[in-house]
Amino acid sequence: MGRPPCCDKIGVKKGPWTPEEDIILVSYIQEHGPGNWRAVPTNTGLLRCSKSCRLRWTNYLRPGIRRGNFNEQEEKMIIHLQALLGNRWAAIASYLPQRTDNDIKNYWNTHLKKKLRKLQGDEQDDGNSKTLDGFSPKSHQQSISKGQWERRLQTDIHTAKQALCEALSLDKLTTLTSPMLLSSSPPFPPPQSSTYAASTENIAKLLPVWMNKNPLAKSSQTSSEVTTQNSFNNNRLESSPNSIDQYSYFSFNSSPCSDGDETATNCQVPLTLLEKWLLEDGVQGQDDLMGMPLVETDGLF
């Protein structure tokens, strides 16, 4: 008696999103905040299933997302976290707030897996055999004996810690004028691809144009809702409790990366803090976890 898939409805559109759809979705979320995805297609008139809307938002339209060009630091973190947590991309993504789980997953599957495979191939030539899925036979055995629950625990601790950080930084979020949030330019340069709306900057540009073209939509929106990226971000921060989750990282990532430069050095501070935080977990009670030999990451860089 399985539940029918949400996308089985006749008339539900699939495939790539159009700019118009993006704008409708963004302006709706801008007004109501993310969440209650079930109501989104109904309330917006989008011929998309709720799942598709949520995915589009979280992986693509959400402000603050950084796309492409993973730097060395991020790579290192992903490899380390993957070895630690396995393919729990959402958990890994929580350590890299600017990246989506989908992005990390894709990057792992297309780049890092190959990189590791190549590396392992090299090392096998030296008589050092390892398996691809993260651990050498020895360390794998060890990791199993440590128990998967420990990895879960590690993530749970992190989640709790993050929640605490969010709670503590709530005031900051609402009062602090983070340069990242208020800058007229986006926190990160737009992707090099020719994608029509690969960033919220583009969406912000599209919004006024579209609103001018579309008097129907114009009448249903207040002017302050659709004008600029700035107002978008500000509204988002104040609009709903849920929205704060989306931007919690600003609290410990308030040092902005400079525009137009995605090198590791520019993002050094937040990433280093994250890593430090991650490592402190190990020191302060997760010794076993962090003590696990992550041999396949050694000497990677």
Add this chain to the structure above:
DNA sequence: AAGAAGCGCAACCGCAGCAAG
């Protein structure tokens, strides 16, 4: 110049977890 092969990424699908009734 044209076709084939490879690559990267957005999006879909199915399942699991959780909460409400």
Add this chain to the structure above:
DNA sequence: CCTTGCTGCGGTTGCGCTTCT
């Protein structure tokens, strides 16, 4: 306690773009 519905997650696919032959 069971059923139902919603959300989130991870695996996978399909398509467009780039590179190779």
